[in-house]
Amino acid sequence: MAEKEISQAVIGRLPRYFRYLGELKDQGVERISSQELSGIMNVTASQIRQDFNNFGGFGQQGYGYNVEYLYQEIGRILGLDKTHHLIIVGAGNLGQALANYMNFARRGFIFTGIFDVNPVICGRKIRGIEVRPMEEMPEFVRRNNVDIAVLTIPKSEAIRVAGQLAAVGIKAIWNFAHVDLEVPDTVQVENVHLSDSLMKLSYMLESYEQENGLAQQRR
């Protein structure tokens, strides 16, 4: 068990801190106070200090945080100082887009393999990596020390395949299938439910229009 449980909300904010600190670092900023960071990130300074206190506070002195140090430390907490081997399961449009999109490599996520059930797609190369048939996945995962699987297959198959991934020792699933997976607690799951996200946007749009008397008629 965790010595201290970090809330999901805090965890969810860490990548954003990391992103802003990376930009500050690239701009040559050496120190920054929680006040200044607050102004840039549109979060209160007290929120920032509270969040950082979960990890020991990163030693802000009167003159602020050391940007480079803070960036490195948050990166370390995020596990970005490690190398992860990642496969994509499902070489459809989204799987291919993610494979190509992967400048994730500079964060230590190495795109190692891609799999599909469709024999027409198998053998094709994406970013220099051949699409392999699903049957080869278990052996491939074991041989290549793969720890993360990106799941970009239809939801009808996702639960079954997630179970299979768990069984062959995958440690984390980045799930784009539009279904909640059922895997053992030993496997970490992060969902990207794109439809849910678009519906949330639709809600915000609708509710803004309702509040402002702009609601359209059904067209």
Next chain:
Amino acid sequence: MAEKEISQAVIGRLPRYFRYLGELKDQGVERISSQELSGIMNVTASQIRQDFNNFGGFGQQGYGYNVEYLYQEIGRILGLDKTHHLIIVGAGNLGQALANYMNFARRGFIFTGIFDVNPVICGRKIRGIEVRPMEEMPEFVRRNNVDIAVLTIPKSEAIRVAGQLAAVGIKAIWNFAHVDLEVPDTVQVENVHLSDSLMKLSYMLESYEQENGLAQQRR
């Protein structure tokens, strides 16, 4: 202003309710109690009732909710009874994947146009729709009653283009650019920061391994 402010957490859960209710409906289930829904969705029954009470409760009687009615009502709250015209700005891999991925149409999101700055891509057809040069975007938005823009361009350009979209009357931006946009309050923004999501997964993986003494050495 909103008569009653619904929390982001509740809003975030609505699409998931909608998804499960859609499945129940497809299975021919007519009524369901909050207890039963709780068992399926892995949320407490009290949470479900609280969430629904934000919208008047949907009239659960002793014998549960009417699935069809609840599905329709939540759909209506999400604005899914309206038609939205949507353009994709950025016809790179991700933009193309989203265009092809769009069985969003059955939720009322109509893929109307796609734009890119790259002349090599312009003129190509994606899902029967021609990629147009960015210069044509403002006129296109006005003529075609476009309310949602999907932003799939590099972050270096995203803030400027978001401003342009806001200026031509786009009401909502589904932002895949890895940057926080600055748009007027009249424009709703939903972010899908894929890198942030992958980093969160990395955090969960790292923290699970730390807690269980499995942490790998830097490879």
